[in-house]
Amino acid sequence: MKTSAFALSAAFFAPGAYSWGLVGHATVGYVAQHYLDGAAKxxxxxxxxxxxxxxxxxxxDTFRYTKDGQFSAPLHYIDAHDDVPKKCGVKLDRDCGPEGCIVTAIANYTTRMLDDKLSKEERGDALKFIIHFLGDISQPLHTENLDVGGNTITVKWGTEGAASKTNLHSVWDRNIVETLAEGTTLAAAESLSKGIIEDLENGIYKDLKDGWTSCGSIKRGTGCPKAWAQDSNKYVCSNVLPNGADVLRDQDVSGEYYTANAPIARQQLAKGGYRLGKWLNSIAKAEQLKNH
Structure with missing residues (x-):
């Protein structure tokens, strides 16, 4: 999804077709809100x-389809030019285009949040970018170049016995998450987030979550965002496309494929939310230290 590939996807897919949908992003937001400390709140x-x-x-997602926001389109992803499914991996010099990518964007907007020379509105926009990009970077196909991040892998998704045509990226953005949440609203996202938070506190993620934020501090610039991109990208080989793209083309992925990958999608939402909460706590702490 370099500039030319993005132009292709923009021509064939509706706005928002390659980003966690409302439910996914809101779920990440709800989880993160739970983990904000006092200063970050x-x-x-x-x-x-x-x-x-x-x-x-x-x-x-809305902003990038405005005239002022067009520049931000490439910042929602990084294009791993790897060898799926044989080998997955992100290399910043190879995969991040000259216009930037999600890894450099997270680092940049973190810096902008701490820049006192910027207005409150500009710092607020930086915060909104970070909230969104911490969600995007957790979606495995936001870290992959193959088939425009899965946008050109046509698949089917079954609904009430009638499978509708879609693409694999949209399946990961929306279909899997909305099925997990049993809805398409903020209320559905909040409900999903409560179960995720319970698992972060007392369940299956309890002993994993510390490892999700072990990449270091915000002072490392692209260090943590690159590590998060690497973490998401590995699932492209192990889960998203374990046997390559061709075996999924034109197939209904709402059955066994969903069953196998729903736990991965849910865990990625948990990672995005937990990391976002802790990242914002670090920014708030840096802000406090700067002013004392």
Missing amino acids: IMTSHLLNGEPLANVASWA
Whole structure:
């Protein structure tokens, strides 16, 4: 999905077709909100004019289809030019285009949040980008170049006995997540997030979550975002396309494929939310230290 590939996808897919949908992004926002400390709650409430994270989590998708936001389209992904399914991997110099990518964008907007020379609105926009990109980078196909991040892998998704045509990227963005959430609303996302938070606190993610934020501090620039991209990308080989793209083309993926991958999608939402909460806590702490 370099510039030319993005132009291709924009021509054939509806706006928002390659990003966690409302439910996915809102779920990440709800989970992150739970993990904000006091300083981060004050900071985010100030910059978002009292709006919770979930309510603005999809702002970046809307913004990129405006004249002023066109520049941000390539920042929602990184194109791993790897060898799926034999070998997955992200290399920043190889895969991040000259216009930037999600790895450099997270680092950049983190810096902008801490820049006192910027206006409150500019810092608020930086925060909204971070909220969104921490969701996007958790979706494996946002870290893969093959078939425009899965956008040109045509598949079917069964609904009430009638399978509708879609593409694999949209399946990961929406179909799997909305099925997990049993809905397409903020309320459905909030319900899904509560189960994820319970698993982060007392369930299957309890002993895993510390490892999800072990990449270091915000001072490392692209260090953590690159590690998160690597983490997501590995699932392209192991789960998203374990046997390559051709075996999935024109197939209904709402059965066994969904059953196998729903736990991965749910875990990625948990990672995105937990990492976002902790990342914003670090930004708030850096803000406090800077002002003392």
